[in-house]
Amino acid sequence: MTRYLLRRLGATVLVLWLASIGAFLLFRLAPGDPARLVAGPLAGPSAIASVRSQMHLNESPINQYLGYTDDVLHGNFGTAWHLHESVGHLLVQRLPATAELALYASMVGILAGVLIGAFAAARPGKLFDRITGYGAVFGLGTPVFWLGLVLVLIFYTHLHIAPVPFGRLAVTTNAPPQVTGFLTIDSLIAGNFSALGDAFAHLALPAITLAIPIAAYLARVTRASVLEVFGSDFIRTARAKGVGERRLLFKHALRNGLLPVMTLSALSIGDLLSGALLVEAVFNWPGVGGLTVESIGAHDFAPVEAIILIAAVTYCILNLVTDVLYAVVDPRVRLQT
Numbered sequence: 296m297t298r299y300l301l302r303r304l305g306a307t308v309l310v311l312w313l314a315s316i317g318a319f320l321l322f323r324l325a326p327g328d329p330a331r332l333v334a335g336p337l338a339g340p341s342a343i344a345s346v347r348s349q350m351h352l353n354e355s356p357i358n359q360y361l362g363y364t365d366d367v368l369h370g371n372f373g374t375a376w377h378l379h380e381s382v383g384h385l386l387v388q389r390l391p392a393t394a395e396l397a398l399y400a401s402m403v404g405i406l407a408g409v410l411i412g413a414f415a416a417a418r419p420g421k422l423f424d425r426i427t428g429y430g431a432v433f434g435l436g437t438p439v440f441w442l443g444l445v446l447v448l449i450f451y452t453h454l455h456i457a458p459v460p461f462g463r464l465a466v467t468t469n470a471p472p473q474v475t476g477f478l479t480i481d482s483l484i485a486g487n488f489s490a491l492g493d494a495f496a497h498l499a500l501p502a503i504t505l506a507i508p509i510a511a512y513l514a515r516v517t518r519a520s521v522l523e524v525f526g527s528d529f530i531r532t533a534r535a536k537g538v539g540e541r542r543l544l545f546k547h548a549l550r551n552g553l554l555p556v557m558t559l560s561a562l563s564i565g566d567l568l569s570g571a572l573l574v575e576a577v578f579n580w581p582g583v584g585g586l587t588v589e590s591i592g593a594h595d596f597a598p599v600e601a602i603i604l605i606a607a608v609t610y611c612i613l614n615l616v617t618d619v620l621y622a623v624v625d626p627r628v629r630l631q632t
Contacts, residue, residue: 303614311607317603330347330352372598373597375597377589377590382598385598401563401567407506412515419518435511437507443501457496458493458496463581497578501575586598
């Protein structure tokens with residue numbers, strides 16, 4: 296098992312290195328002059344040259360990359376020139392908002408998808424299976440930004456249930472002292488239940504918007520996986536011995552059908568970052584999605600490179616955790632390692 300984990304860690308380092316190269320080349324090869332955008336349209340040649348020197352754009356690409364990797368290894372992600380702030384400071388401000396949104400969206404999406412898929416597989420072809428099948432097609436085929444706008448129109452504009460789709464808290468709510476950056480957790484720590492309720496109210500619609508495609512996808516995967524397990528010999532034997540259908544579903548079929556679901560769940564959590572770009576725009580959520588859009592528009596590569604690396608680290612950690620869980624759920628994986 297130790298050797299297996301070391302191999303996986305080595306592969307993680309390789310993936311992160313390739314991701315850093317890809318992010319570095321992507322923005323250096325893109326058209327446009329970052330120095331001119333930072334200096335402004337009225338800047339003269341001398342001002343542009345000064346900015347270019349500060350951004351190290353006069354150096355060779357190899358020296359730029361070596362300087363970039365050295366800064367990253369020392370915890371310095373550079374400067375967001377269009378905001379004149381360090382990227383690390385911006386990430387500390389904005390990353391918790393995206394992480395909190397992704398956490399609750401993944402929890403809702405994975406739990407709903409697995410349960411819906413399992414119950415649909417328990418009675419294939421019945422009404423619940425058909426309804427959830429149509430719902431999965433809708434959830435997979437609907438763009439998240441359109442879905443978010445529809446939810447805002449229904450629950451805020453017409454029903455007046457949801458709060459104003461702007462930010463993480465209402466302007467009249469006192470924010471708790473920042474400890475973790477997660478408003479729900481910080482509100483619990485501070486005992487500020489008014490802020491806790493307001494934070495959950497603001498989280499509800501964007502989290503559901505992100506969770507629906509995940510739930511739809513995992514519901515179909517879980518259904519197919521559990522149906523395959525239901526056709527196994529040991530299920531027929533257990534059923535012949537009089538084991539109840541509920542016990543068959545949750546103790547035998549679902550547990551043995553979780554392996555592909557676990558992998559796709561991890562990948563779905565990683566995909567939340569791309570979906571968050573659109574959802575954060577719809578709900579004016581102050582996360583890294585807005586920072587990414589702003590930085591791309593300003594051709595400011597340092598924040599986007601940092602966010603790409605964070606996304607790569609997230610994928611690698613999720614895949615590593617999934618591999619470990621494989622060994623826990625299926626002992627045969629431990630024997631192979």
